[in-house]
Amino acid sequence: MNAQEWAALAPILALSAAGIIVLLASAFIRTHAAAAWLALLGLGAAFVSLWMSPARTTPVTVTPLLIVDRFALYFMGLILVSAIATCALAYGYLKHFSDRREEIYVLIVLSTLGASVMVEARHFASLFLGLELLTVSLYGMVAYVREDEHALEAGMKYLVLAAASSAFLLFGIALIYAELGTMDFARCAAALAAPSRASSPLVLYAGAGLLLTGVGFKLGVVPFHMWTPDVYEGSPAPVTAFLATASKGAMAAALLRLMSGVRIAEYPALAGAFGFVAIASMFAGNFLALKQTNVKRLLAYSSITHLGYLLVAFVASGALAAEAVMYYLAAYMITSLAAFGIVSVCSTSSLQLNTIDEYRGLYWTRPWLAAMFTAALLSLAGIPLTAGFIGKYLVISAGAGAAQWTLLAILVVNSAIGIYYYLRIVVAMYAAPSEPALHLEPLSIEGGIVLSLLTLALVVLGVYPSPLIELIRAAASGFFS
Amino acid sequence: MILLLLIIIPLAGGILAWASGRRAPNASRAIALVAALADLGLALVLWSRYFDQIDLMRQGAWLEEFQARWVPEFGISFYLAIDGVSLLLILLTAVLGALSIAASWSEVNERVGFFHFNLLWILAGLNGVFLALDLFLFYFFWEVMLIPMYFLIGIWGHEDRIYASMKFFIFTQASGLLMLLAILGLYYVHHQETGVFTFNYMELLGTPLARGTGWLLMSGFFAAFAVKLPMFPFHTWLPDAHTEAPTAGSVILAGLMLKSGAYGMIRFVVPLFPEAAHEFAPAAMALGVAGIIYGAIVAFGQDDLKRLIAYTSVSHLGFVLLGIFAWNTLALQGAVMQMLCHGFSTGALFILVGMIQEHLHTRDMRKMGGMWDTVPRMGGVAMFFAMASLGLPGLGNFVAEILVLLGAYQANAWLTGIATTGFVAATIYSLWIMQKAFMGRAIREYHLPDLSVRYMTIFGVMILMLVWLGLYPKPVIETAQTSIEHLQKIAGGASAAAAAPGQTKGGER
Numbered sequence: 001m002n003a004q005e006w007a008a009l010a011p012i013l014a015l016s017a018a019g020i021i022v023l024l025a026s027a028f029i030r031t032h033a034a035a036a037w038l039a040l041l042g043l044g045a046a047f048v049s050l051w052m053s054p055a056r057t058t059p060v061t062v063t064p065l066l067i068v069d070r071f072a073l074y075f076m077g078l079i080l081v082s083a084i085a086t087c088a089l090a091y092g093y094l095k096h097f098s099d100r101r102e103e104i105y106v107l108i109v110l111s112t113l114g115a116s117v118m119v120e121a122r123h124f125a126s127l128f129l130g131l132e133l134l135t136v137s138l139y140g141m142v143a144y145v146r147e148d149e150h151a152l153e154a155g156m157k158y159l160v161l162a163a164a165s166s167a168f169l170l171f172g173i174a175l176i177y178a179e180l181g182t183m184d185f186a187r188c189a190a191a192l193a194a195p196s197r198a199s200s201p202l203v204l205y206a207g208a209g210l211l212l213t214g215v216g217f218k219l220g221v222v223p224f225h226m227w228t229p230d231v232y233e234g235s236p237a238p239v240t241a242f243l244a245t246a247s248k249g250a251m252a253a254a255l256l257r258l259m260s261g262v263r264i265a266e267y268p269a270l271a272g273a274f275g276f277v278a279i280a281s282m283f284a285g286n287f288l289a290l291k292q293t294n295v296k297r298l299l300a301y302s303s304i305t306h307l308g309y310l311l312v313a314f315v316a317s318g319a320l321a322a323e324a325v326m327y328y329l330a331a332y333m334i335t336s337l338a339a340f341g342i343v344s345v346c347s348t349s350s351l352q353l354n355t356i357d358e359y360r361g362l363y364w365t366r367p368w369l370a371a372m373f374t375a376a377l378l379s380l381a382g383i384p385l386t387a388g389f390i391g392k393y394l395v396i397s398a399g400a401g402a403a404q405w406t407l408l409a410i411l412v413v414n415s416a417i418g419i420y421y422y423l424r425i426v427v428a429m430y431a432a433p434s435e436p437a438l439h440l441e442p443l444s445i446e447g448g449i450v451l452s453l454l455t456l457a458l459v460v461l462g463v464y465p466s467p468l469i470e471l472i473r474a475a476a477s478g479f480f481s
Numbered sequence: 482m483i484l485l486l487l488i489i490i491p492l493a494g495g496i497l498a499w500a501s502g503r504r505a506p507n508a509s510r511a512i513a514l515v516a517a518l519a520d521l522g523l524a525l526v527l528w529s530r531y532f533d534q535i536d537l538m539r540q541g542a543w544l545e546e547f548q549a550r551w552v553p554e555f556g557i558s559f560y561l562a563i564d565g566v567s568l569l570l571i572l573l574t575a576v577l578g579a580l581s582i583a584a585s586w587s588e589v590n591e592r593v594g595f596f597h598f599n600l601l602w603i604l605a606g607l608n609g610v611f612l613a614l615d616l617f618l619f620y621f622f623w624e625v626m627l628i629p630m631y632f633l634i635g636i637w638g639h640e641d642r643i644y645a646s647m648k649f650f651i652f653t654q655a656s657g658l659l660m661l662l663a664i665l666g667l668y669y670v671h672h673q674e675t676g677v678f679t680f681n682y683m684e685l686l687g688t689p690l691a692r693g694t695g696w697l698l699m700s701g702f703f704a705a706f707a708v709k710l711p712m713f714p715f716h717t718w719l720p721d722a723h724t725e726a727p728t729a730g731s732v733i734l735a736g737l738m739l740k741s742g743a744y745g746m747i748r749f750v751v752p753l754f755p756e757a758a759h760e761f762a763p764a765a766m767a768l769g770v771a772g773i774i775y776g777a778i779v780a781f782g783q784d785d786l787k788r789l790i791a792y793t794s795v796s797h798l799g800f801v802l803l804g805i806f807a808w809n810t811l812a813l814q815g816a817v818m819q820m821l822c823h824g825f826s827t828g829a830l831f832i833l834v835g836m837i838q839e840h841l842h843t844r845d846m847r848k849m850g851g852m853w854d855t856v857p858r859m860g861g862v863a864m865f866f867a868m869a870s871l872g873l874p875g876l877g878n879f880v881a882e883i884l885v886l887l888g889a890y891q892a893n894a895w896l897t898g899i900a901t902t903g904f905v906a907a908t909i910y911s912l913w914i915m916q917k918a919f920m921g922r923a924i925r926e927y928h929l930p931d932l933s934v935r936y937m938t939i940f941g942v943m944i945l946m947l948v949w950l951g952l953y954p955k956p957v958i959e960t961a962q963t964s965i966e967h968l969q970k971i972a973g974g975a976s977a978a979a980a981a982p983g984q985t986k987g988g989e990r
Contacts, residue, residue: 383624430632
């Protein structure tokens with residue numbers, strides 16, 4: 001390891017150090033604020049170190065396991081944004097929590113570390129390591145509010161299903177290794193492309209199938225989506241935000257890196273599987289969301305649909321598709337953070353705002369909060385002036401470039417369906433307030449800052465996407481080309 | 482720059498109106514009115530310049546252009562330009578915008594700031610739609626104006642407002658996405674042909690298209706515009722939305738938003754896809770005629786006064802569709818004229834119904850009758866606009882409909898013959914309104930104040946406009962003429978140019 005490689009690893013090192021420091025510190029100084037600040041400091045340091053990384057100019061390969069390139073830096077930036085927002089939201093959420101409050105920050109930092117390793121992985125071993133670090137930390141986070149039986153149920157569900165999906169993933173990796181003789185992504189792709197390969201497609205297909213099953217669980221796409229609504233609903237709202245953004249984002253980024261060497265069009269079975277999952281996710285997520293009255297469950301189902309949209313770009317493949325995926329994920333993560341952030345600041349560990357009815361008349365009591373939630377919902381619906389619109393446009397554009405008209409037609413139909421349930425929440429917020437009036441705590445400073453910044457970001461990205469697109473274009477070069 | 486201001490003034494005015502709404506509702510109203518009038522002033526400045534440059538305009542120049550980089554990576558630019566047709570629609574937007582703010586001065590008393598914010602943002606979106614010459618930008622504005630309209634109906638509307646606003650939003654959004662697909666399709670086809678990624682209208686004009694592709698892309702555009710227009714049978718959102726919207730919302734919906742659909746057909750559908758549009762024209766004209774007859778007949782069957790007027794819009798806009806797809810100068814002039822006149826005549830009727838509803842708390846004509854004795858001024862005004870609506874000679878609507886029919890007769894005599902019966906139907910429903918609501922014996926006592934000075938001013942302006950358009954339409958016709966000739970040249974030239982490669986391709990097969 002030379003100096004440059006160490007420097008490239010700086011964000012990961014910062015996160016590892018932060019995890020240990022927060023853990024040790026909270027063993028001695030049991031102050032909620034101190035733990036939160038330390039975690040924020042560590043995450044902030046990692047975020048700043050992204051700008052000083054040598055990988056901004058040339059990709060740095062660190063050991064056979066990791067590669068730090070602009071692609072990895074981009075996604076680490078997104079993940080860190082999500083982690084920082086989660087920390088700030090968790091601080092407000094757990095303020096009145098009577099049990100131990102400090103450890104959640106350790107878990108947030110560790111899961112962020114896991115997610116960061118995933119986006120840097122160039123080898124199945126590191127991918128799996130990162131994934132497990134992320135997932136195991138999430139078990140604790142999901143069930144953090146232990147007095148709440150919903151949280152416990154969610155934690156158990158997530159534990160069982162995520163562990164099972166990890167097993168699928170591992171077995172898939174083993175089969176691929178048995179067939180191709182390597183776990184390095186690039187060599188796998190090369191071995192696949194080699195014409196001389198003594199082919200035994202059955203084992204390979206089985207391996208790929210199992211691998212994608214594991215990935216599908218993490219992404220929460222149909223038919224591996226069953227856990228999403230329950231876990232989203234049961235988790236503390238900040239954890240839901242993290243789960244919906246950092247966890248899914250890291251998996252999608254890893255999938256993008258994994259698939260970038262594979263020409264999906266040459267494998268009709270693979271393309272067909274992706275197309276099927278995309279279509280099923282779009283329809284199932286939307287139809288299940290239509291009649292939902294619980295906001296968190298509604299957002300959970302809508303996330304299934306969004307991942308379906310994202311897969312449309314995967315099917316399209318090509319350089320434009322990589323850009324579309326990267327932009328869409330940024331838009332989706334910022335929007336979801338804002339949406340769950342609002343749910344989070346409207347709730348505490350003891351009192352949750354659950355049903356749409358409870359949001360009735362929010363605009364007349366808390367206009368800013370309602371306006372920000374409206375912006376987030378419109379962004380999820382993909383209406384202009386928001387990041388979600390540009391994201392959806394790019395996905396449609398990638399699909400149109402690859403002439404995937406069937407998928408696009410389905411996407412359009414689903415966008416129209418989606419509007420209905422997003423608007424149901426909007427309608428409720430602008431309706432006359434219910435009696436008795438909702439009693440909400442005043443918006444905390446950190447919550448206010450986080451939400452305003454996120455809302456600002458989603459409007460700016462929707463109106464002036466050029467700078468981010470330039471960034472993505474540089475980061476995505478070489479992917480899917 | 483002046484074009485950018487046309488959009489920025491209502492945007493900024495909307496934010497100011499919102500900010501001041503909570504403490505000083507009247508200030509919010511005043512800000513909104515000033516913003517709309519400022520737009521009107523700018524539009525008048527442009528119009529005065531038009532006649533100085535009329536020679537240039539005849540050669541197909543733009544009256545004014547504005548171009549800025551937006552997302553150069555994808556060939557998206559912030560490209561605005563104005564010609565005669567868009568100028569007339571911008572003028573209409575400013576006038577009706579100001580009138581609808583004035584009309585809701587006392588009607589809207591809740592959440593005044595947010596109301597005017599939405600209203601002004603719709604106006605900004607409409608101005609954007611009428612000015613944008615970058616297809617992505619056009620789509621952007623097209624969608625932007627939906628959200629404030631949705632709020633306008635959903636918050637300040639009548640009983641069934643949630644259902645109506647949702648239906649409006651989903652109909653227009655879904656059809657808009659089809660247009661987005663078509664825009665992207667055109668974008669990629671253009672790239673294949675030329676190697677350039679661009680959304681610029683001027684560059685996309687004349688993109689050679691295979692027959693099937695042309696049809697497919699045209700139908701994407703057509704779907705969005707037909708829903709907005711609304712064309713029979715895609716009109717079902719309209720009666721609900723118009724009926725449930727507050728007065729200002731109905732005026733803007735009927736007077737302006739429907740026109741954006743017609744504008745899209747004139748500006749985009751025919752010039753971009755001349756061949757497909759030419760083949761499609763008889764069907765589109767037939768649908769226009771179906772709308773004329775259907776709207777009139779269904780209007781006659783309504784008891785809800787507002788719903789009746791909403792259906793008359795379907796009928797009137799049928800003339801516009803007929804005129805556009807006849808695609809000759811007379812018919813196009815008629816279509817443009819009809820857009821303007823319908824904006825005033827129907828807008829005025831909606832304001833009248835809004836007043837009646839405000840005081841009687843009903844729109845049901847069975848509960849009215851003999852109101853003329855109580856409110857003679859209102860009766861007189863209603864009579865005027867009913868006459869305008871039925872196409873009385875001397876008023877603008879007559880000129881418009883006659884022009885459409887004259888032009889359409891050259892294109893398709895049979896359909897035109899059928900469309901003429903629309904006049905009879907219009908006479909029946911217009912007189913029906915008068916007879917049921919204003920004539921006859923008063924069935925109860927009305928606590929209805931007659932028109933105040935404010936309303937007399939509003940209606941006075943609208944009456945003046947209709948009389949002016951009816952008696953001396955020359956300035957308007959001249960303004961539209963240059964653009965219409967130019968658009969015809971584009972469509973004709975492009976179709977001739979596209980025909981040649983299309984034929985060789987066919988020969989090779």
